[in-house]
Amino acid sequence: MMRRRGVDFRRPVRRRFSNAFWFALFGLVVLVLIVVLSREKRPASRPAAPNRIYRYSNLVQGLNVTEEMLGPYSITRQLTDQISLAKSYVVIAKENNNLQFAWELSAQIRNSQVILSNAAIRRAPLTARESETAIRNMALLLFQAQQLHYDSATSIMKLKAKIQSLEEQTHSITEKSSKYGQIAAEEVPKSLYCFGVRLTVEWFRSSNIQRKLLEGRQTTEKLKDNNLYHFCVFSDNILATSVVVNSTALSSHNPASVVFHLVTDEVNYAPMKAWFAMNSFRGVTVEVQKFEDLTWLNASYVPVLKQLQDSETQNYYFSGNNGDGQTPIKFRNPKYLSMLNHLRFYIPEVFPMLKKVVFLDDDVVVQKDLTPLFTIDLNGNVNGAVETCMETFHRYHKYLNFSHPLIRGNFDPDACGWAFGMNVFDLVEWRKRNVTGIYHYWQERNVDRTLWKLGTLPPGLLTFYGLTHPLDPKWHVLGLGYTNVESHVIEKGAVLHFNGNSKPWLKIGMEKYKPLWDKHVDYSHPLLQQCNIH
Ligand SMILES: *[C@@H]1O[C@H](CO)[C@@H](O)[C@H](O)[C@H]1NC(C)=O
Ligand SMILES: *[C@@H]1O[C@H](CO)[C@@H](O)[C@H](O)[C@H]1NC(C)=O
Ligand SMILES: *[C@@H]1O[C@H](CO)[C@@H](O)[C@H](O)[C@H]1NC(C)=O
C-alpha cells in the first residue's frame, strides 16, 4: 500500500519541472558538493572544528541514530548504504568521463541526505512512506550504474576504501563525544582486520615461521611447570594481546619464567600464532590455542552454549525488541555472545595441569613486575581481585535482581563488587570447591534472565561470592577507557585497565591515556605500516 502511494505522488511532481530546472539543480548541488568537499579536505583547523561539532551534536540529540541503524528493517541504514554505494559510483562515473551521470547520482545523494538529516532533526525515525521515493529513485540510478558495469568488484572496493578513509578523517573529532562512539566501539577497525589478514597470509606463506614455532615445542615442559608464572588472555584482538604480553615482559624482573597462555578463535588462530612466532618478547614463553579445539566446551556441558541455541535467547540478543522496551545498546553487543568472553569460567579445564594463573583482559597494560601476585595469600579463596565499591554504588544490588527470592535469599545486597581484568585464580581451590559447578548452577537458573541481564560480571559475582580475596587496589587500576583517573594512581598502578568504550586501539580512544598503550606497539613494523595502523 505504501509503495503505491509513493509512486502516485512522485509522477505529477516530476512532470511539473522542466529539464532546465533539473540541470540548474544539479549545478547547484555540484557547487555545494565542491564547497563541502574542499572544506573537508582542509586539515581540521581550529575555527572549523567547533562549528562541525555543533552541527553534528544537533543531529545526535535529535535521533538515536545508533539505535535506529541497528534495527533489522532500518530505513536509515538502507538509505545510508545506498548513499555510500552511490558515492563510489560518482567517482567511477567521473573517471569514465560520464559527468552527466555523476551529476544525477550526486543530486540523488544530496536528496537522500536531506531526508536523513530532516528525520534526525525532528527526533523521529524515518518511515518507509517518506523515503520510498528517494530509495526508489536511487535504486534506479544504482541499477543504471550496474548496466554501465560500474559495479565491478575491484573498482568498488578500491573506491569505497578511499571514500571511507576520507570520511573517517572528518568524523573522528566528533565521534568521541557522541553516541556514534558506541557503534565505533563495537566495530573491529578496518586496520586491525587488515592486520589479521596479512598475518594469516604471512603464516601460510612462510614455512620459516611455522618451523620456529615447531622448534618452540621444546617449551612444552614450561607450559605446565608450576614453578613458573602463568598468565592467560582470551582474546580475538592480536594487537591488544601483543601489548599485554609485551608490557608484561618489559616490566618483568625475570621474563624467562613468564608463560603466556593465549586462547583465541578459529579466525585469529593462525595470525596470532604467526605474530608471536615472528616477534620475541624478552624470552617470555607464549602458547596459542583456539577455543574451537576444546571439544568439552559444547552445548551439553556449557549452559551458555545451550541457551544460545535457544531461539528466544537469540531474539533477545539480536532484535533488541524485548518486553521491557529498550535494551541498552551495549547489551546487544555481540561480545556478550562470545564464548571467548565466558571462557574465564573454565580456566581450570582449559589448563588442567596448572595450579595458579593470573587472568588478564586484553585491554590492559602492565607496568610493574607481577610475580608478587603469585605469592599473595588468598586465605583459601579462589579469586584474588580488586574491589570496586570504594566510591559508592558498585555493590551487588547494582548488578543483580534483588527482587528475586533466589538472589535475596543468598546474597547481601551491600556486598562489595569487584572487577574482572586482573585476577589471581587459585585453580586447586577452584577444582576443590567445584566453582565451575556453581557457575553452571546460576547460569541455568537465569534462562529467563530474571536474575541478571547480560555480561560476565554478574554471574562472576554470584559464582565467586565468599570465594574472593580483595587485593590492594594499586594492582588493578580501572577506568582508563571511560573516565578520568588521577595521575598518581596511574603512576603507582601495576595493571592499567582500559575498561569502557574508549579502547586505546580505536579512534575514539582517550588521547591522554593512549600513549600508555601506544608505547608498547611497534608502529614501525612493516605489517602495521601496510595496514595503516598508527
Ligand atoms: C537513545 O539510546 C539510549 C541508549 O543507547 C537510551 O538510553 C535513550 O533513551 C535513547 N533515546 C531515545 C530518545 O530513544
Ligand atoms: C561434550 O563435552 C563432554 C564433557 O564436557 C564430553 O564428554 C562430550 O564428549 C562432548 N561432546 C562432544 C560432541 O564433543
Ligand atoms: C559440581 O557441581 C555440579 C552442578 O552443581 C554437579 O553436577 C557436579 O556433580 C559437581 N561436581 C563435583 C565433583 O562435586
Ligand SMILES: *[C@@H]1O[C@H](CO)[C@@H](O)[C@H](O)[C@H]1NC(C)=O
Ligand atoms: C526480578 O525478579 C522478579 C521475581 O522473579 C521478577 O518478577 C522480575 O521480573 C525480575 N526483574 C527483572 C528486571 O528481570
Ligand SMILES: *[C@@H]1O[C@H](CO)[C@@H](O)[C@H](O)[C@H]1NC(C)=O
Ligand atoms: C614492545 O614494546 C617495546 C617498548 O616497550 C617496543 O620497543 C617494541 O617494539 C614492542 N615490540 C612489539 C613486538 O610490539
